[in-house]
Amino acid sequence: xxxxxxxxxxxxxxxxxxxxxxxxxxxxxxxxxxxxxxxxxxxxxxxxxxxxxxxxxxxxxxxxxxxxxxxxxxxxxxxxxxxxxxxxxxxxxxxxxxxxxxxxxxxxxxxxxxxxxxxxxxxxxxxxxxxxxxxxxxxxxxxxxxxxxxxxxxxxxxxxxxxxxxxxxxxxxxxxxxxxxxxxxxxxxxxxxxxxxxxxxxxxxxxxxxxxxxxxxxxxxxxxxxxxxxxxxxxxxxxxxxxxxxxxxxxxxxxxxxxxxxxxxxxxxxxxxxxxxxxxxxxxxxxxxxxxxxxxxxxxxxxxxxxxxxxxxxxxxxxxxxxxxxxxx
Numbered sequence: 001x002x003x004x005x006x007x008x009x010x011x012x013x014x015x016x017x018x019x020x021x022x023x024x025x026x027x028x029x030x031x032x033x034x035x036x037x038x039x040x041x042x043x044x045x046x047x048x049x050x051x052x053x054x055x056x057x058x059x060x061x062x063x064x065x066x067x068x069x070x071x072x073x074x075x076x077x078x079x080x081x082x083x084x085x086x087x088x089x090x091x092x093x094x095x096x097x098x099x100x101x102x103x104x105x106x107x108x109x110x111x112x113x114x115x116x117x118x119x120x121x122x123x124x125x126x127x128x129x130x131x132x133x134x135x136x137x138x139x140x141x142x143x144x145x146x147x148x149x150x151x152x153x154x155x156x157x158x159x160x161x162x163x164x165x166x167x168x169x170x171x172x173x174x175x176x177x178x179x180x181x182x183x184x185x186x187x188x189x190x191x192x193x194x195x196x197x198x199x200x201x202x203x204x205x206x207x208x209x210x211x212x213x214x215x216x217x218x219x220x221x222x223x224x225x226x227x228x229x230x231x232x233x234x235x236x237x238x239x240x241x242x243x244x245x246x247x248x249x250x251x252x253x254x255x256x257x258x259x260x261x262x263x264x265x266x267x268x269x270x271x272x273x274x275x276x277x278x279x280x281x282x283x284x285x286x287x288x289x290x291x292x293x294x295x296x297x298x299x300x301x302x303x304x305x306x307x308x309x310x311x312x313x314x315x316x317x318x319x320x321x322x323x324x325x326x327x328x329x
Contacts, residue, residue, distance in 0.1 A: 002020065002066045002303070003064050004066060004296055004300050005054060005068040006018075006296035007072070008101060009034020009050075009073060010035065010101060011033055012033060013030060013031070015050060015292045016028065018296075023296075023310075027054040027055060028057055028321070028325065029049065029055075029056075031053070034050070034072055035073040036074050036080070037080070044087050047087075047091070051091070062093070067300070068093055068095065069104070069295045070099070071098075071105075081098070097298065097302045101119075102127040102137065103127060104291050104295040105117045105253060105291045107297050108290065108295075109255065110251035110285070112250060113129070114245075114250060115253060116236055116243075117254075118253070118254055118255065118259070118271065119256040120150055121255075123147070123151075124150040124231075124235070125137070125140035126232070126236060130244060136242045147231075148228065149228040149258075154207035155202045155204050158209055158210060162176045162191075163192060166192070170220060173218055174213040174216050174218040174221070175209055175218065176188060178209040178213060182203075208258075211225075211262040215264070225263070226267075229266065229268065229270030233272075233273065234274065236278075240278050240282070246278055248282070249282065250279075252271070252275050252284045253285055255291065289315070289316045289318060290319055290324065
């Protein structure tokens with residue numbers, strides 16, 4: 001019997017899933033932040049805790065695992081890997097692969113071992129792999145380095161749009177009442193003074209107000225969401241061209257909460273338009289499977305296993321980490 005371990009290490013949570021080659025779930029583990037760029041010591045402990053929690057849950061030892069695939073937020077550049085490889089090896093892992101978490105989101109969203117993934121959650125990222133196994137990442141490094149959006153930036157767009165409407169630089173917007181309600185202020189002036197005088201930060205949740213306003217046909221919110229879609233479409237097109245996939249049939253997988261939990265096409269529409277223009281045979285799909293499943297599939301393939309169709313059909317239904325055991329036992 002062969003056993004495979006997948007790790008999804010994000011900035012808030014780290015998940016570990018252990019299965020056999022038939023996709024039967026044997027163990028799970030979870031912990032906190034797995035992004036070394038936020039805190040390397042905390043990330044190391046989180047990854048260790050989740051991984052060995054899953055191994056213990058399965059009643060196995062590390063030596064029993066054929067391959068482990070680490071999909072980690074912050075695994076973006078060679079300097080990151082110079083940190084991550086010693087960290088992982090110090091835990092005792094020898095048969096393993098490590099890549100950015102965008103890759104496992106891609107793998108979880110398609111039956112093919114290649115394609116493109118776009119993430120729009122707290123931040124944004126784009127990455128892809130072509131049929132020859134070449135990998136490209138575009139973005140994921142913040143606004144100064146070419147990115148736009150994600151919850152950690154759109155929250156600021158909401159706040160500044162409300163300020164601009166208040167002082168006359170922008171048209172009135174439904175975002176004003178929504179933001180005041182969220183933050184607990186009676187007037188924009190009161191909010192402005194408190195934030196400015198006390199150097200307060202806008203909560204990431206403010207980005208979700210864009211969806212409520214857009215549903216009410218608010219022009220300001222629609223413009224922001226459209227720009228987010230246009231920017232992600234540009235990232236997808238750049239990845240496709242750099243990988244030479246213009247004539248391939250593949251999936252562009254949309255992942256991250258702003259793409260999977262609130263969008264009604266405001267962001268997706270411009271993405272689809274950009275993808276059609278550069279790769280007419282590609283399909284845009286929304287990720288529904290838990291990303292850690294993609295890490296397990298990647299571990300299997302790294303070990304040379306061709307994943308059976310029944311394993312895909314069984315595991316693609318794993319959509320919530322907390323309920324995975326309930327679907328397999």
